[in-house]
Amino acid sequence: MLEINKIRLNKENVIELLKVKNFKYAEEKINTLLILDEKKRQVQKELEDIKADLNIKSKVIGKFMKEGSKLEAENAKIEVANLKDSSKELEVQMVEKEKEIEDLLLSIPNLPHYSVPKGKTAEDNIIESNFGEIPKLYDGATPHWELCTKYDIVDFELGNKITGAGFPVYKGKGAKLQRALINFFLDEAEKNGFSEVQPPLMVNEASALATGQLPDKEGQMYSIPLDGFYMIPTAEVPITNIFRDVIVQEKDFPICKSAYSQCFRREAGSYGKDVRGLNRLHQFDKVEIVCIDHPEHSYKQLEIMKQHVESLLKKLELPYRVLRLCGGDISFTAALTFDFETYSAAQERWLEVSSVSNFETFQSNRLKLRFKNQEGKTQLAHTLNGSALALPRILASLLENNQTPEGIKIPEVLVPYTGFRLIN
RNA sequence: GGAGAGAUGGGUGAGUGGCUGAAACCAACAGUUUGCUAAACUGUCGUACUCGUAAGGGUACCGGGGGUUCGAAUCCCCCUCUCUCCGCCA
Numbered sequence: 001m002l003e004i005n006k007i008r009l010n011k012e013n014v015i016e017l018l019k020v021k022n023f024k025y026a027e028e029k030i031n032t033l034l035i036l037d038e039k040k041r042q043v044q045k046e047l048e049d050i051k052a053d054l055n056i057k058s059k060v061i062g063k064f065m066k067e068g069s070k071l072e073a074e075n076a077k078i079e080v081a082n083l084k085d086s087s088k089e090l091e092v093q094m095v096e097k098e099k100e101i102e103d104l105l106l107s108i109p110n111l112p113h114y115s116v117p118k119g120k121t122a123e124d125n126i127i128e129s130n131f132g133e134i135p136k137l138y139d140g141a142t143p144h145w146e147l148c149t150k151y152d153i154v155d156f157e158l159g160n161k162i163t164g165a166g167f168p169v170y171k172g173k174g175a176k177l178q179r180a181l182i183n184f185f186l187d188e189a190e191k192n193g194f195s196e197v198q199p200p201l202m203v204n205e206a207s208a209l210a211t212g213q214l215p216d217k218e219g220q221m222y223s224i225p226l227d228g229f230y231m232i233p234t235a236e237v238p239i240t241n242i243f244r245d246v247i248v249q250e251k252d253f254p255i256c257k258s259a260y261s262q263c264f265r266r267e268a269g270s271y272g273k274d275v276r277g278l279n280r281l282h283q284f285d286k287v288e289i290v291c292i293d294h295p296e297h298s299y300k301q302l303e304i305m306k307q308h309v310e311s312l313l314k315k316l317e318l319p320y321r322v323l324r325l326c327g328g329d330i331s332f333t334a335a336l337t338f339d340f341e342t343y344s345a346a347q348e349r350w351l352e353v354s355s356v357s358n359f360e361t362f363q364s365n366r367l368k369l370r371f372k373n374q375e376g377k378t379q380l381a382h383t384l385n386g387s388a389l390a391l392p393r394i395l396a397s398l399l400e401n402n403q404t405p406e407g408i409k410i411p412e413v414l415v416p417y418t419g420f421r422l423i424n
Numbered sequence: 425g426g427a428g429a430g431a432u433g434g435g436u437g438a439g440u441g442g443c444u445g446a447a448a449c450c451a452a453c454a455g456u457u458u459g460c461u462a463a464a465c466u467g468u469c470g471u472a473c474u475c476g477u478a479a480g481g482g483u484a485c486c487g488g489g490g491g492u493u494c495g496a497a498u499c500c501c502c503c504u505c506u507c508u509c510c511g512c513c514a
Contacts, residue, residue, distance in 0.1 A: 041473095041474070041475090044473075044474060044475095044483080045474070045475065045482090045483095047483080048473095048474070048475085048482055048483040048484090049475095049482075049483090051482085051483060051484090052481095052482055052483070054494080054495090055482095055483090055495085057494075057495095058442075058494050058495040059442065059443095059494095059495080060494095061442085061494050061495070062442040062443095062494085062495070063442085065442085065494095066442085073494080076494070077494050078494095079494090080494045080495090081494075083494095084494080204504095247434095247471090368471095368472095370471095376453095378471080378472095
């Protein structure tokens with residue numbers, strides 16, 4: 001959620017930036033917002049003046065009562081009753097205005113960083129860098145879903161039976177490979193200064209609201225209505241909520257956390273080749289990294305997070321590319337996002353395996369995540385997060401790219417974790 | 425799941441209707457002094473919104489929401505959470 005004060009001060013600038021995000025009706029919405037804000041403050045002033053008056057008069061009544069001046073007290077009570085009526089009316093107006101303002105604010109996306117390119121779709125994203133060779137596969141090479149069956153390492157049919165589509169069962173070396181990847185990612189994160197947490201996989205409504213899953217993305221989460229909980233779509237939700245309503249110490253910056261969790265997404269509306277095999281699942285594993293930092297250093301931190309993700313992909317020997325997302329493709333909440341895609345050689349397509357973003361104060365405003373700055377004033381901190389990494393598509397790329405007639409080769413860095421070099 | 429107790433500022437904790445935005449102590453911060461890795465003393469020390477060029481005002485907040493009252497941290501109702509005991513259980 002954007003800060004209303006900043007919109008008030010930089011109206012034209014805000015409108016321009018919203019246009020980069022292809023936000024429709026930017027001008028109209030901002031204008032409406034500012035008019036509402038102006039009115040709200042008028043009402044607020046009026047209301048608070050009346051309340052101040054009420055507070056004083058109530059104290060006077062108290063004095064009369066003590067002195068035993070019953071008549072004066074009764075008269076004052078009548079006077080106060082009138083004031084109360086008008087304050088009630090204003091109070092209703094006030095609540096209405098605040099609600100309208102909040103609803104409007106919630107519908108406005110984050111402002112893009114100045115470096116975000118203009119553009120409408122994923123086609124307009126900028127390829128920042130390319131790393132690694134695209135492997136040439138042997139003649140009998142097949143997509144990962146066939147490899148999974150061939151070597152009996154991921155069983156989609158069995159998952160269908162137990163739960164439904166998108167809930168595969170990992171078996172044998174497949175299950176071990178999952179465990180290896182998780183441990184590898186966690187160890188690497190720790191080496192790079194991210195301290196590990198193991199958060200709950202369900203969150204309450206307040207948490208889902210604070211990170212923006214609610215109200216608009218409710219349909220993307222699995223929910224447990226009986227208890228009012230939601231299955232997390234990403235560990236970002238519980239980790240970021242560690243810092244909800246918290247004032248952190250400036251000296252603790254940057255605060256860096258990592259967490260492994262399973263993620264649950266309903267993925268309503270997905271279809272076709274996007275959901276084939278491991279490409280898109282309802283339940284999947286991911287190691288997430290989250291950072292909290294000073295506004296002046298957050299972009300430097302974003303760079304550090306990017307490097308961390310790149311180092312993982314390099315160590316796994318996967319060909320990848322880094323995309324700077326354009327205004328049209330960047331998420332509602334992010335100011336700047338880099339996507340990482342690995343090449344999946346049998347499908348002959350790039351798969352998104354990580355997304356690293358700076359949210360600036362967009363999340364922290366809702367979270368009320370602040371720090372005391374050097375003047376001793378509380379100020380919103382910047383939040384950043386990224387996947388490091390999501391497993392299924394990494395697995396897909398590994399299986400496809402490393403297949404040989406003899407079997408699937410395990411990258412060298414993973415061998416200490418798997419205990420085997422070949423799936424055959 | 426059953427029975428009981430509780431939730432106050434960074435922490436401990438006082439406060440049962442007006443003098444309480446909240447005592448006291450601790451921690452923290454700033455300063456003074458003493459010549460010694462520290463003590464003593466003095467001062468500062470919640471958050472948000474809002475009015476004002478500023479100085480300085482105002483409003484709200486004592487787990488969350490609602491109610492009673494001229495007036496609520498304090499009384500009533502609902503919810504959440506914590507603790508103790510019992511039951512059940514990985």
